[in-house]
Amino acid sequence: MSQRIPETAAIAALKEAAGPGNWTADPELLAPHLRDWRGRYQGATPLMLMPRSTAQVAAIVRAAGTARVALVPQGGNTGLVGGGIPPADGSSMLVSLARMNRVRAIDPDGLTMTVDAGVVLEAVHMAAAQVGCAFPLSLAAKGSATVGGLVATNAGGVQVLRHGTMRALVVGIEAVMPDGGILDQLTGLAKDNSGYDIKQLLIGGEGTLGIVTAAALRLVPAPEHRAVAWAGVPDPAAALALLVRLRQATGGQVESFELVPDIGLQLVLAHIPGVRAPLAGRHPWHVLIELAGPAPLDALLAETLADAGVADAVIAASAAQAAALWRLREALPEAERLEGPAVHHDIAVTVASMPAFALAAAAQVEAEFAGARVIAFGHLGDGNLHFNVRPPKGCDQAAWLEPRRAAITARVHALVAAAGGSISAEHGIGVLKRDDLARFGNPAKLAAMRAIKAALDPLGIMNPGRVV
Amino acid sequence: MSQRIPETAAIAALKEAAGPGNWTADPELLAPHLRDWRGRYQGATPLMLMPRSTAQVAAIVRAAGTARVALVPQGGNTGLVGGGIPPADGSSMLVSLARMNRVRAIDPDGLTMTVDAGVVLEAVHMAAAQVGCAFPLSLAAKGSATVGGLVATNAGGVQVLRHGTMRALVVGIEAVMPDGGILDQLTGLAKDNSGYDIKQLLIGGEGTLGIVTAAALRLVPAPEHRAVAWAGVPDPAAALALLVRLRQATGGQVESFELVPDIGLQLVLAHIPGVRAPLAGRHPWHVLIELAGPAPLDALLAETLADAGVADAVIAASAAQAAALWRLREALPEAERLEGPAVHHDIAVTVASMPAFALAAAAQVEAEFAGARVIAFGHLGDGNLHFNVRPPKGCDQAAWLEPRRAAITARVHALVAAAGGSISAEHGIGVLKRDDLARFGNPAKLAAMRAIKAALDPLGIMNPGRVV
Numbered sequence: 001m002s003q004r005i006p007e008t009a010a011i012a013a014l015k016e017a018a019g020p021g022n023w024t025a026d027p028e029l030l031a032p033h034l035r036d037w038r039g040r041y042q043g044a045t046p047l048m049l050m051p052r053s054t055a056q057v058a059a060i061v062r063a064a065g066t067a068r069v070a071l072v073p074q075g076g077n078t079g080l081v082g083g084g085i086p087p088a089d090g091s092s093m094l095v096s097l098a099r100m101n102r103v104r105a106i107d108p109d110g111l112t113m114t115v116d117a118g119v120v121l122e123a124v125h126m127a128a129a130q131v132g133c134a135f136p137l138s139l140a141a142k143g144s145a146t147v148g149g150l151v152a153t154n155a156g157g158v159q160v161l162r163h164g165t166m167r168a169l170v171v172g173i174e175a176v177m178p179d180g181g182i183l184d185q186l187t188g189l190a191k192d193n194s195g196y197d198i199k200q201l202l203i204g205g206e207g208t209l210g211i212v213t214a215a216a217l218r219l220v221p222a223p224e225h226r227a228v229a230w231a232g233v234p235d236p237a238a239a240l241a242l243l244v245r246l247r248q249a250t251g252g253q254v255e256s257f258e259l260v261p262d263i264g265l266q267l268v269l270a271h272i273p274g275v276r277a278p279l280a281g282r283h284p285w286h287v288l289i290e291l292a293g294p295a296p297l298d299a300l301l302a303e304t305l306a307d308a309g310v311a312d313a314v315i316a317a318s319a320a321q322a323a324a325l326w327r328l329r330e331a332l333p334e335a336e337r338l339e340g341p342a343v344h345h346d347i348a349v350t351v352a353s354m355p356a357f358a359l360a361a362a363a364q365v366e367a368e369f370a371g372a373r374v375i376a377f378g379h380l381g382d383g384n385l386h387f388n389v390r391p392p393k394g395c396d397q398a399a400w401l402e403p404r405r406a407a408i409t410a411r412v413h414a415l416v417a418a419a420g421g422s423i424s425a426e427h428g429i430g431v432l433k434r435d436d437l438a439r440f441g442n443p444a445k446l447a448a449m450r451a452i453k454a455a456l457d458p459l460g461i462m463n464p465g466r467v468v
Numbered sequence: 469m470s471q472r473i474p475e476t477a478a479i480a481a482l483k484e485a486a487g488p489g490n491w492t493a494d495p496e497l498l499a500p501h502l503r504d505w506r507g508r509y510q511g512a513t514p515l516m517l518m519p520r521s522t523a524q525v526a527a528i529v530r531a532a533g534t535a536r537v538a539l540v541p542q543g544g545n546t547g548l549v550g551g552g553i554p555p556a557d558g559s560s561m562l563v564s565l566a567r568m569n570r571v572r573a574i575d576p577d578g579l580t581m582t583v584d585a586g587v588v589l590e591a592v593h594m595a596a597a598q599v600g601c602a603f604p605l606s607l608a609a610k611g612s613a614t615v616g617g618l619v620a621t622n623a624g625g626v627q628v629l630r631h632g633t634m635r636a637l638v639v640g641i642e643a644v645m646p647d648g649g650i651l652d653q654l655t656g657l658a659k660d661n662s663g664y665d666i667k668q669l670l671i672g673g674e675g676t677l678g679i680v681t682a683a684a685l686r687l688v689p690a691p692e693h694r695a696v697a698w699a700g701v702p703d704p705a706a707a708l709a710l711l712v713r714l715r716q717a718t719g720g721q722v723e724s725f726e727l728v729p730d731i732g733l734q735l736v737l738a739h740i741p742g743v744r745a746p747l748a749g750r751h752p753w754h755v756l757i758e759l760a761g762p763a764p765l766d767a768l769l770a771e772t773l774a775d776a777g778v779a780d781a782v783i784a785a786s787a788a789q790a791a792a793l794w795r796l797r798e799a800l801p802e803a804e805r806l807e808g809p810a811v812h813h814d815i816a817v818t819v820a821s822m823p824a825f826a827l828a829a830a831a832q833v834e835a836e837f838a839g840a841r842v843i844a845f846g847h848l849g850d851g852n853l854h855f856n857v858r859p860p861k862g863c864d865q866a867a868w869l870e871p872r873r874a875a876i877t878a879r880v881h882a883l884v885a886a887a888g889g890s891i892s893a894e895h896g897i898g899v900l901k902r903d904d905l906a907r908f909g910n911p912a913k914l915a916a917m918r919a920i921k922a923a924l925d926p927l928g929i930m931n932p933g934r935v936v
Contacts, residue, residue: 109712110819110851132716154661165659168636181912189816190850191633192890193622193672194905195897195935198916200668204661221716244577248600248689251721251762294719348657351578382658383578422660429663437662444649448666448924455923456916467663 010067011047014093017059018049022099033074033094036085038337041431043086045072048094054174054182054213060095061211061461062180070464071095073207075149076120078141080344081430083206083466084149092464095211097148103127104214111219112171112188117148117212124217133219136163136255140330148212154204156426158256158329161381162292163220165426166203172216173199178209178457188216201452206428207463209456223292226255227301228322231313232283236355236380239287242308243381246289249304253297256290258329259380263373264336265328271338272331275324281312287380288329290322332377333386340397342375342390343408347416348425351383358385361415365389368411369404384425387412413440429467437467478535479515482561485527486517490567501542501562504553506805509899511553513540516562522642522650522681528563529679529929530648538932539563541675543617544588546609548812549898551674551934552617560932563679565616571595572682579687580639580656585616585680592685601687604631604723608798616680622672624894626724626797629849630760631688633894634671640684641667646677646925656684669920674896675931677924691760694723695769696790699781700751704823704848707755710776711849714757717772721765724758726797727848731841732804733796739806740799743792749780755848756797758790800845801854808865810843810858811876815884816893819851826853829883833857836879837872852893855880881908897935905935 015023024030025047034043051057064071070092074084086092100116103123107113108131115124121135121142128135139145139157149155151173156165163169172186185192185199201209233239236259243257262284268275278286291297298315305313316322336342349357362374371392376385389408391400413423417440429437438446449468483491492498493515502511517539519525532539538560542552554560568584571591575581576599583592589603589610596603607613607625617623619641624633631637640654653660653667669677701707704727711725730752736743746754759765766783773781784790804810817825830842839860844853857876859868881891885908897905906914917936 107818107820109708111715112818154665156659156661160659164636165661167665168632177912177916179915181915183912183916184910185913187888187890188818189890189893190819191624191628191816191847191852191893193624193894193896194890194892194901195672195909195913196669196677196917196920197622197635197672198913198920201664201916204663204665209664220720223719240577247579249762251691251760252688253719253762292719294717294721348659350575350580350656351658352575379659384659420655422655422657422662424662425657425659426661428661433662441663442652444645444647444651445653445663445666447647447649448645448651448669449664451923452664452666452920455919 010069013063013067014047014049014060014069017056017063018051019056022050022052022056024048024050033077033096034085036077036079036082038080041082041085042088044088044090045086045092045094046090048096050096050099052099054176057176057211057213058180058182061176061178064093064461065180065459068459068461069093070461072463073097073148073211075117075146076141076144078145079149079153079430080427081432083153083428083430087465097146100213106131108133110188112216113219114186114188114214114216115147116214117146119147121145121147121150128219129222132222134222135217136220137166137169140333147215151203151212151215152205152207153428156379156382156384158258158379160379161257162252162255167200169218170199170203170215171218173202173212174214175202175210175212178459178462183210186214186216206430206467208453208467209462224294225296226322227291227297228316228325229289229301229305229313230278230325231287231289231305231310232279232281233285233287233310235285236358239285239380240355242287242310245308246304250291250297250300253291253293255292256288257381258288258378259385260286260288260329260332260377261375262286264332264375264377267335267339268328268331271335275328275331278314278325278328279312283312288325336375336388340391341401342388343401343405345387345409345412346425346427347387347412347421347423348384349416349419349421351381353419354380354383354385357419361387361412364415365408365411369408431466434467478537481531481535482515482517482528482537485524485531486519487524490518490520490524492516492518501545501564502553504545504547504550506548509550509553510556512556512558513554513560513562514558516564518564518567520567522644525644525679525681526648526650529644529646532561532929533648533927536927536929537561538929540931541565541616541679543586543614544609544612546613547617547621547898548895549900551621551896551898555933565614568681574599576601578656580684581687582654582656582682582684583615584682585614587615589613589615589618596687597690600690602690603685604688605634605637608801615683619671619680619683620673620675621896624847624850624852626726626847628847629725630720630723635668637686638671638683639686641670641680642682643670643678643680646927646930651678654682654684674898674935676921676935677930692762693764694790695759695765696784696793697757697769697773697781698746698793699755699757699773699778700747700749701753701755701778703753704826707753707848708823710755710778713776714772718759718765718768721759721761723760724756725849726756726846727853728754728756728797728800728845729843730754732800732843732845735803735807736796736799739803743795743799746782746793746796747780751780756793804843804856808859809869810856811869811873813855813877813880814893814895815855815880815889815891816852817884817887817889819849821887822848822851822853825887829855829880832883833876833879837876899934902935
């Protein structure tokens, strides 16, 4: 790992590699790139490189190798684990992919789209819609998150249940490897068994094995009909049983199935302007359901809800109503932020075991840390919940939380590890969870990770100190 | 790479690691494991190990490392590229996973199934069906091919269009790494972003980076309705246009879409007993279509075929008729084998470019090798065709073919490489295509592959001489 501050000659070589105008050392321009949106990481760097082409990225990586200077790639800076914020010692150069933002090609017959790493997710959605297709991955940060970051973190979101994470949606990538070579696997082949699938290491590699410069994405035909419902349920087990029924009744047309506890809904109603309670009654848990398919689905959805004994539910009668229901779910992280500090976890266990695990883990944490309030919400159908622990109401939240933060996370991650789960379902490892991965990860996996990192990045210039 | 013949002490250590009764040196028992079903590879080994547990596989790998003896894992021995046949010099030991054949767990709610590596694909299908689910990957060798081999070769087949290759269907694996460590990633988590996804290297690694001992597989709810049709079309472009319409009309319920040239159908009618022509008219090309979903699909299929201007088509009126149509497609490799020798290729280009590519490449090969007959068939919707070149009718087929075999393959692979395609869409690299991968592969990918192989298997004991 490189930790010395780069010398003038090295910085000059990096500027030249990026090309005229494609870098900045202006502290004001750098500032927004040096802090994550949750405000947990503050980095420093003397230089941000802003290449406009893959060739420029390759030149930057070669220059960094020669000078033994570390690089930290950054997309939309929407990460949650500090993976894209350079270390505070100023030893690393930022590489922003934001200027590589062209949609290179769209093939609606082949259902693929090839885009630069800096293209924002929302732009991908719009480009797909223009040709009657959809890119079936969405998340709250879609207005800022870039394709390069989505690939590098194997992003998930609210449609994974049906369409998978980025890994399932990336049919090709282009990346600059740590030695400056260009991995050109962008053809968008649906099938290619010619040797190890190296691109899978870049997907979810968090920039530690190379810099993703472009991706070929899998599209789906835009569904003609959507049906969106909000339903109250007694507990997570009832929610999962409802999901199983819906999946059977619709033959796999369940696009999203999100679990929200009442405490989460109440936070949204308290902090987010212009929203209102979706149901007449009060329920301990809620689910947001979206079906998508070629034929109308409202009647099937209503019938399945009734068959499942769901007494209180609303089906959106218009796109605006559907958007209002989605707003309740998507505003939850923002409502949490407005409520005050919390300890966040992004955990997975098997789908079947999540209902029992979520309740048992919440009970255990609330018993062990008296007054703590658990908000577990999210992607029940993926076995993935965001398991956040809040201070008691009314106290000085930060004063309560900070001394307990490490112990709470250690407890939650130990419970997850004991259940054979993952301490990072979709947010990645970054800086935040590096030590816990080393503690809880399978030894053979960790050994393979370290061997691969050393083999592909022997100089340690690619996002050092992250993940592995 | 280990190439010396193992000494007595090494063999004794391997036998002990496997455990009593879990090995054979009997030439008669070894014989069927030393030849591939197409009869192109003849291997040799003094010993086949037949472990019954993951711990025994780990002990075998550790003993092999100590003795510097190479191991060749083998599942159902249905491979097409020689990857599972030990080298003819007798330097490698076979490791058969056939005795690890338990279904470990099925979770119909979570839609996963965990099985040993030696479980045969057809047994996976049956176990899934018993709980109202389906494992959506099938291929002609389903009665012999094992899960371990399917994982190690990232197998494809006739449902990739909708459900993806094995890579999309494997949610977890257990494998013994070259150092004897057990990679335990079997929990079957739908989402897990805790570090590099090492299992992706084992998937499609063809046994060169470790031995797969078990896999957690993704299931789907068993579809309640299927609709199967056979249609005549004028050319591959018309077939692709039909696929696009079907995909739009059915909202992604197209399960299979297989292209068959008339020359292929005629071979099946000539060589396979009990089959008959599916249509009244004669057509230059044919497609076999299967839709699957929760509601009846026959009417939608008929309507879409009519809308697309397909004049001659038949929709199966019963499961038996559907099976008869599928038999025409699935018997094609066997009919080819009965017709005589051919040069086989397993190529991919993008879906959109395949129709033009298939015709142009066939014309070029038939012009360059006078009298050659190209049979290009298979998975048009994946951009993947089996592009086989047969000798002229009436001549001494082997005498014509053998002197031209290398030149024909070189020409086909050069055309594919020029089109940005893959020389191995689904069969893998093995021994057969190792040199061509080194010639046509992306240099950055090849460099990464070699670095990873050296880092994870420094002793070179895992299926040496294959892939990389």
